[in-house]
Amino acid sequence: MKGLKWIAMFGLMAILLTAVADDALAQRRGGGGQPKQLPPGFTPYLEASATYGSMWGGNIDLTYGFNSRKLRAGTGPSYAFALAYNIHPMQAVEFSYTRQDGSLDLDYKGLRTLTDWSVNFWHIGSIRYLAPPGKVRPFVLLSLGATYFSPESASFLLDENDPDTLVYTQSTTKFSFNFGLGVKSYFGKAEKIGIRASFKVLPTFYNTWGGMYFGSGGAGMTVSGNAIWQWEAAIGLTVKFGS
Numbered sequence: 001m002k003g004l005k006w007i008a009m010f011g012l013m014a015i016l017l018t019a020v021a022d023d024a025l026a027q028r029r030g031g032g033g034q035p036k037q038l039p040p041g042f043t044p045y046l047e048a049s050a051t052y053g054s055m056w057g058g059n060i061d062l063t064y065g066f067n068s069r070k071l072r073a074g075t076g077p078s079y080a081f082a083l084a085y086n087i088h089p090m091q092a093v094e095f096s097y098t099r100q101d102g103s104l105d106l107d108y109k110g111l112r113t114l115t116d117w118s119v120n121f122w123h124i125g126s127i128r129y130l131a132p133p134g135k136v137r138p139f140v141l142l143s144l145g146a147t148y149f150s151p152e153s154a155s156f157l158l159d160e161n162d163p164d165t166l167v168y169t170q171s172t173t174k175f176s177f178n179f180g181l182g183v184k185s186y187f188g189k190a191e192k193i194g195i196r197a198s199f200k201v202l203p204t205f206y207n208t209w210g211g212m213y214f215g216s217g218g219a220g221m222t223v224s225g226n227a228i229w230q231w232e233a234a235i236g237l238t239v240k241f242g243s
Contacts, residue, residue: 042089042133045242049082049196053234055100055119060206060228072111073119076102078232084127092127096143098202098232104151115153119230121176121202122146135191137184147176147204176204184238196238203227 058073082096098121103113125143150171182198205227 043242045086045240047084047086047092047238047240049084049236049238050080051196051198051234051236052077052079053232054078055102055230055232058228058230070107071114072105072107073228073230074103074105074113076100078234080234080236089133090129094125094127094141094143096123096125097121098123100230100232115151117149117151120148120150121178122148123176123178125178135186139182139184141178141180141182141198141200144177146173147202148173174204174206176202178202192240194238195235197235198233200232200234202230202232204230
């Protein structure tokens with residue numbers, strides 16, 4: 001099942017990157033497959049961003065015997081770094097890293113912290129701008145990648161009075177994606193430095209399973225699972241290189 005999960009992840013990433021590349025190619029091509037010039041005065045350029053914010057949400061349902069418990073990802077600070085290659089005035093391809101430092105809490109007969117942990121997102125995706133080049137650039141973002149959960153403690157007791165409830169935990173990597181809205185607002189005449197603000201939804205899939213089927217009607221693959229839903233609001237700086 002793990003193999004299917006990673007096949008699905010890389011397959012979705014390939015689809016996204018293909019769509020981005022096809023869109024960029026379409027912008028450069030005219031009728032008959034002839035190259036089409038980019039808008040006058042535009043040259044593809046790099047842009048680096050660093051943001052700081054807050055991330056919250058994220059629940060995992062547990063079952064022990066006949067009791068239901070819930071693990072919660074505690075609200076904590078987040079920071080992110082992103083490098084975007086603007087291939088067209090209205091689109092960019094972006095690589096990003098986002099980290100949240102927080103706690104893993106147990107919600108059962110009250111809320112208590114089990115261990116501190118970090119949640120790390122490594123993503124690649126596409127930015128679509130909603131306004132032409134200018135001082136204010138609202139945008140939508142979609143990206144795919146992996147989430148790395150890293151707890152500080154290797155084990156903990158669900159019930160401190162019952163040693164049989166000892167649970168072991170370890171670092172793990174899961175498939176994830178994110179989508180969100182944001183805006184970039186630039187300063188000065190050169191518009192090289194600005195503020196970037198965004199709101200993102202980051203689902204990470206766990207307990208993932210899948211299958212493949214073959215028949216006279218063709219072949220296919222299905223992937224399913226549960227998700228840990230987290231949200232992030234962040235603000236920071238963005239800097240253009242070139243343009």
